[in-house]
Amino acid sequence: xxxxxxxxxxxxxxxxxxxxxxxxxxxxxxxxxxxxxxxxxxxxxxxxxxxxxxxxxxxxxxxxxxxxxx
Amino acid sequence: xxxxxxxxxxxxxxxxxxxxxxxxxxxxxxxxxxxxxxxxxxxxxxxxxxxxxxxxxxxxxxxxxxxxxxxxxxxxxxxxxxxxxxxxxxxxxxxxxxxxxxxxxxxxxxxxxxxxxxxxxxxxxxxxxxxxxxxxxxxxxxxxxxxxxxxxxxxxxxxxxxxxxxxxxxxxxxxxxxxxxxxxxxxxxxxxxxxxxxxxxxxxxxxxxxxxxxxxxxxxxxxxxxxxxxxxxxxxxxxxxxxxxxxxxxxxxxxxxxxxxxxxxxxxxxxxxxxxxxxxxxxxxxxxxxxxxxxxxxxxxxxxxxxxxxxxxxxxxxxxxxxxxxxxxxxxxxxxxxxxxxxxxxxxxxxxxxxxxxxxxxxxxxxxxxxxxxxxxxxxxxxxxxxxxxxxxxxxxxxxxxxx
Numbered sequence: 001x002x003x004x005x006x007x008x009x010x011x012x013x014x015x016x017x018x019x020x021x022x023x024x025x026x027x028x029x030x031x032x033x034x035x036x037x038x039x040x041x042x043x044x045x046x047x048x049x050x051x052x053x054x055x056x057x058x059x060x061x062x063x064x065x066x067x068x069x070x
Numbered sequence: 071x072x073x074x075x076x077x078x079x080x081x082x083x084x085x086x087x088x089x090x091x092x093x094x095x096x097x098x099x100x101x102x103x104x105x106x107x108x109x110x111x112x113x114x115x116x117x118x119x120x121x122x123x124x125x126x127x128x129x130x131x132x133x134x135x136x137x138x139x140x141x142x143x144x145x146x147x148x149x150x151x152x153x154x155x156x157x158x159x160x161x162x163x164x165x166x167x168x169x170x171x172x173x174x175x176x177x178x179x180x181x182x183x184x185x186x187x188x189x190x191x192x193x194x195x196x197x198x199x200x201x202x203x204x205x206x207x208x209x210x211x212x213x214x215x216x217x218x219x220x221x222x223x224x225x226x227x228x229x230x231x232x233x234x235x236x237x238x239x240x241x242x243x244x245x246x247x248x249x250x251x252x253x254x255x256x257x258x259x260x261x262x263x264x265x266x267x268x269x270x271x272x273x274x275x276x277x278x279x280x281x282x283x284x285x286x287x288x289x290x291x292x293x294x295x296x297x298x299x300x301x302x303x304x305x306x307x308x309x310x311x312x313x314x315x316x317x318x319x320x321x322x323x324x325x326x327x328x329x330x331x332x333x334x335x336x337x338x339x340x341x342x343x344x345x346x347x348x349x350x351x352x353x354x355x356x357x358x359x360x361x362x363x364x365x366x367x368x369x370x371x372x373x374x375x376x377x378x379x380x381x382x383x384x385x386x387x388x389x390x391x392x393x394x395x396x397x398x399x400x401x402x403x404x405x406x407x408x409x410x411x412x413x414x415x416x417x418x419x420x421x422x423x424x425x426x427x428x429x430x431x432x433x434x435x436x437x438x439x440x441x442x443x444x445x446x447x448x449x450x451x452x453x454x455x456x457x458x459x460x461x462x463x464x465x466x467x468x469x470x471x472x473x474x
Contacts, residue, residue: 012180056422
């Protein structure tokens with residue numbers, strides 16, 4: 001899985017940070033998304049998909065790179 | 071059901087659940103005609119009932135406008151210029167703007183509401199919650215949970231955050247509730263908007279002269295050159311209302327819901343570690359904001375087979391979307407341990423609630439603290455006697471007399 005974020009689209013709602021703080025953060029200056037782990041471990045991938053579904057602005061994407069999930 | 075007579079079906083609750091009409095809409099008429107209440111005036115609008123369609127509309131800022139002027143144009147077209155002139159205007163603020171103005175303003179406030187920054191408020195919110203629960207215990211039973219706990223607690227939190235004097239709370243609570251009251255005559259609502267605006271304009275002048283150590287002060291220090299007094303005033307007015315009315319009503323109605331589901335109440339009281347998911351489920355289940363801001367279609371569009379013309383008014387039913395059985399399993403079951411859903415109780419798209427991380431934190435702290443402080447909490451009046459406020463932008467119970 002490859003996690004990417006588009007800060008131009010992000011509105012800083014923070015749903016991703018609440019869902020997977022291991023993968024997403026917000027910077028202090030703009031409050032927008034930062035991907036701190038673009039290649040999350042297998043155990044986090046369901047949470048990442050949940051974060052993508054909960055993102056109100058569509059700013060984050062999880063690209064399936066077809067690795068096994070566990 | 072007497073209370074519901076004049077209430078458009080999409081705003082009726084019984085008292086926690088949306089009425090069957092909305093389930094029927096999802097099944098048979100996912101885009102239907104409904105009445106948007108603006109005071110005594112009813113304006114025809116499209117009602118979007120299904121989860122996926124609601125997300126699509128709210129997520130499409132290029133296709134649907136939040137502009138209050140666009141709504142005014144629409145009202146002028148369907149009800150005449152004279153009626154449109156009388157519509158109460160709050161000044162647009164964040165939720166009444168489209169990009170790029172919206173983007174510019176939201177970018178200024180977004181860093182003030184990050185998850186990290188909200189978490190730093192946790193000890194203070196815990197203290198505020200504890201103080202209010204102590205005061206409630208000391209004053210003794212019975213108490214109106216709304217007046218004794220939910221409203222003062224959420225008001226104090228937003229006052230400290232924004233830089234609004236807490237001593238002014240009686241007046242701003244009254245005005246806030248009037249601003250959201252869709253049952254109020256147009257002049258009454260306009261008066262509430264005007265008074266709120268004048269009050270906040272005064273505070274903004276104070277922060278311009280000597281910026282405080284709070285959000286208003288920070289906006290003046292960091293963006294003072296880019297923000298007009300009018301913009302600052304509108305923004306702060308919105309944040310003050312949105313900051314206390316929503317949380318307070320969610321807390322009171324959520325407590326009532328839990329009192330009616332003692333097994334679920336016990337789960338949350340006995341294991342505060344489930345609070346985060348529990349709050350999401352309570353938010354989903356109650357969806358206290360009926361539709362949010364009425365949108366205006368910016369171009370002709372077809373949704374679920376129904377043609378919507380450019381200029382038409384569109385409402386998205388949040389309670390309906392959050393009970394959509396095609397997305398959420400057993401949506402009418404309250405299950406605090408449910409795997410978190412991508413509910414739309416905070417809205418969706420670029421206008422998604424700015425204060426969501428704050429609301430979540432306050433509720434996550436307040437519900438378990440209340441239930442643990444008063445393990446014997448129960449209604450002080452028969453359930454059937456409670457009265458609600460369906461004709462408000464934010465649904466809620468009018469008062470919640472409790473004893474313990």
